Amino acid sequence: MKKLINNPDNVIKEQLEGMQAAHPDLIKVNFEPYYITRAGGPSKGKVALISGGGSGHEPMHGGFVGHGMLHAACPGEIFTSPTPDQMHLAAKAAHGGAGVLNIVKNYTGDVMNFEMAAELAMADGIKVQNIVVDDDVAVKDSLYTAGRRGVGATVLIEKLCGAAAEQGMDLEKLSDLCRTLNQNARSMGMALTSCITPSNGSASFEIGDDEMEIGIGIHGEPGIERKKIATVDEIAEEMTVSILEDGAYTRTTKEWDFSKNEWVEKEVTDEPFKKGDNVIAFVNSMGGTPVSELYGVYRKMKEVTDKHGIKIVRNLIGPYITALEMQGCSITLMKVSDAHVKLWDAPVYTPGLKWGM
Amino acid sequence: MKKLINNPDNVIKEQLEGMQAAHPDLIKVNFEPYYITRAGGPSKGKVALISGGGSGHEPMHGGFVGHGMLHAACPGEIFTSPTPDQMHLAAKAAHGGAGVLNIVKNYTGDVMNFEMAAELAMADGIKVQNIVVDDDVAVKDSLYTAGRRGVGATVLIEKLCGAAAEQGMDLEKLSDLCRTLNQNARSMGMALTSCITPSNGSASFEIGDDEMEIGIGIHGEPGIERKKIATVDEIAEEMTVSILEDGAYTRTTKEWDFSKNEWVEKEVTDEPFKKGDNVIAFVNSMGGTPVSELYGVYRKMKEVTDKHGIKIVRNLIGPYITALEMQGCSITLMKVSDAHVKLWDAPVYTPGLKWGM
């Protein structure tokens, strides 16, 4: 197994130890159970922004804990949702008195575990809201599937909501912002290679030297279609067009209703992109694709957005939400207002994302 | 070939087009010949810091053009030194009236081409100095080899000298700083996999599933030794110890003597690390190794530096000087003074490295 690891059973612990050793000024790692909070402790009077999910997507989420982004992150086992008690303890450690917003990627496990965590925290008197991110257009409908996966939009939402939380936005407004940003975002991913989870030691799928997978998620799972490997222009065009021409998307969301004191389901519809939209464009490496190739993707992606009358006002290019050492990339486009752009430009200082301070 | 590219002949051009499209606020790419300057033009009255080398190491060097780092970068063909005319034109475009410092990685081609470029620029009346970076301890002696390769230290030197240039340091002092930093730095690299250059389409070396190469450079060349793959602890320890226990290193350097108006050769000796040294530690991915694994490397590396009484005062962890999609890592340690640390902390705003503004 081509990995820089020791015993597969200790991978997460040791990598977190390394992370703690590297960034004692930024983060504090709790072991047993695992959660990562800001080195400076909770932000008094501000909503605590928390996320979490299976490990293997680094720098997400632990690398995004710090000023202007997350207050805490819960790493699960590799590709496995963390558990409610972990999330609950992270919420208690990060809570600054103004409630907690959990950013939850839409996977059956993550959603269920974060719901249970929210219930535990609320039983402790902490106000908690869960907003689910589901931006992956590779999953077509929500009626016959577990719904769209939460992928690249998560990173952008953590940055933007993190800036808003830093500025003191209250839980309700922050939840609205988070929901809006998710509704404004769509993503699509592809893989040239599979990846190897340390405990299994072999690739999660076999793929020929001349093949690729389109419509993958971030867990080494096969995508929606296997094809002959194409040029970057063809790949970037297919992905961008899938995102831009994706129609209205409707699914049922579940959020906590603080007046009724219960989970309430609502039907929510995302509108398609339209000419004149301003977007943040995010070209992401799945871990094994170098940034040089991402620039090749960006080039064609921008050609396509230009042609559609979509204006890229900000971008992010690099390995931010990965699937271990998988080769491949994803594209995320998120429609933004001027106010959102200001949040994007606001200072951020985390192990994985830094600017403005 | 598992790459996100179109025609191998256009890879560099298209990736530079993508880079230009992504960062018009930061950089300006010149095509025919290729060079990258700051979007804002030359910095009047400041030394222009320039580097360059073969492509395939992104984000180095083009990704380091911007405030607080390089003024220009010259990308060659993949793994091939750029040419003197390219470097010469870049120098003319970036020159702010206070001379040019070329940071040259120690490869036969780079050194010769940058020398010819310096001569061309000086014929145009531009003061130019070349400082060669040679930090790779995998190359033991300089008498029976082309000397130590320039690897990870290049990134740190570009950051630190970039900050000093931004603060107005003159050419002579900046050259001294550059030389000192290089003498203070040592690196070691290893690979789990080979890499594929687009024009060749096949791996530069074959390597078994249970093998690794120790002492590699950044050009897909085999290293000094092939071994059975070891644990990250063994690998990180071997590399760190190689760096820390590397003895005095002597070689002949060639710099321009402005009083004699000719190249002058000097014997220069680097002293080994010693207890009590403060260092910047840089754990670098060769392109295909995700940051999670780098944290595993960092963990053990820090254990070893701690044991040797070496104090890590700053660190950098990620894919900054890569060999295409190669899996593997390198460690660089650079002894620094408090003044150097201030230069490290100074603002930098480039496509590949951002903080402080």
Place this chain on the structure above:
Amino acid sequence: MITKQQVLDWLRKSSDVLEENRQYLTKLDTAIGDADHGNNMYRGFNKVKSQLDDHADKDIGAILKAVAMTLISTVGGASGPLYGTFFLQAGTKMAGKAELDGDSLAVMFRAGVDGVKMRGKAQPGDKTMIDVLEPVAQAIENDIKEGKSVSDTLHHAVEVAEKGVADTIPLIAKKGRASYLGERSKDHQDPGATSSMMIIKALSESVG
């Protein structure tokens, strides 16, 4: 009658069989999921096993609830909350009991399965553990109503569970990760259905 000792036995046997089949379950999950189901089940039930000695003074309901808490806090993923809910609901209904007769067994199983259905919203045919759990719950209810012994009921439950597992193979998944694959999820056996079958088999073997 299922004794408390047999319940503890069941948990130990479940843990053993899930450990033996760790690779196998993960391999099933590799094809249509994210390659962790065997690892998840092993991690959870291994912890359950390590705590069996702590249950000496507890009634069956309390034991099952303790198992639930352990699974919820160690398994993660989708199967953690689902199996956690199964044992939590089953344990709640069995509160105070020192042994279980046929009716209790049926009630316990139905409560657990309904819990999983509520939590995960899956229906039979969605290619999940529900394709084993629901027919087994129904078979147990029917067999007990028809007066079958606990032992016979459980033997029959194993057959139903095995059929449930096989039935998942041709299905297109509508819940869980496998649903992302659409048509490509066909011709693969559901990992969660498989682990459910193993746990039911462990119960039958513990009772005899």
Place this chain on the structure above:
Amino acid sequence: MITKQQVLDWLRKSSDVLEENRQYLTKLDTAIGDADHGNNMYRGFNKVKSQLDDHADKDIGAILKAVAMTLISTVGGASGPLYGTFFLQAGTKMAGKAELDGDSLAVMFRAGVDGVKMRGKAQPGDKTMIDVLEPVAQAIENDIKEGKSVSDTLHHAVEVAEKGVADTIPLIAKKGRASYLGERSKDHQDPGATSSMMIIKALSESVG
């Protein structure tokens, strides 16, 4: 006598043979270098070839200097400045000449080779192109001194070059990238020595 037409022929033939052997030279460089020598030589000489028509009015010295500038500005790497220097020094010595006799050939070659040696500081035995260039320069000097014809001299030069290439195989490299490999550079043929041999062979074939 080597005519100007034969010089242009030489450059065209060199370009052709380097194009044909692009993969081969790169493969040699893959083993002990960075897998680009064939691509570098192809890029440079392809450009040289595209400019041959521009040389109609130039003397041989000017042609060789133009080739030098083209190689320097298109090849890059180590071979760019080295071959560039070869042609620059050779061209400087041949300034104004419309054809080359045996003495001129010897002077030209010596000037080129000395240029490469000055630029790259390699000695025979270092496993570089010098292991071909230096013995070839010596052989040409000797043969001409001994009164051999230009044609015979060049035929002999090809033999010497081929031997020089073969001689690089057992060597441990002391210059260039291959030197990083130490002992591991043994048993591999030097790519630059090989391209030098091809260029010398092209010259011999052009002269006939």
